[in-house]
Amino acid sequence: MAKELALYLRGWIGYFGKCETPSVLQSLEEWTRRRLRSAIWKQRKRGTARFAELRKRGVSFQLAATTAGSVHGPWYLANSKALALALPNAYFDSFAIPRLTVC
DSSP, rough: HHHHHHHHHHHHHHHHHHOSHHHHHHHHHHHHHHHHHHHHHHHHOSSSHHHHHHHHHHHHHHHHHHHHHHOHHHHHHHHHHHHHHHHHHHHHTTTTTTOOSSS
C-alpha cells in the first residue's frame, strides 16, 4: 500500500506541487497520514494486540491501555495522542511516502 501511495503522491506533487495555497496541501497531507494511522490500527483486531503494539512503540502504560480499550472507531483514534506517538510522521517517511509540504 505504501508503494502505491508514494507513486500516486509523487505524480500528484508533480502536477499540483506549485500551487498558491499551501494550506490545502498541508490539510491533504494531514488527512493522508490520519488515514494511514487508521488503516494500521484496523490491522490489529484485538485490544491485547493493540495494547502490545502501542507499548512496543513506546507509549506509556496508561495511555496505551485507554487507547486499546477505547470504544471509538479507527478514524477517531487515528487522531489520538497514542497513535501520534506510536506512528509519527517519521514512521511514514521510512516507507518513502513523500510529503506534500516542505516544512
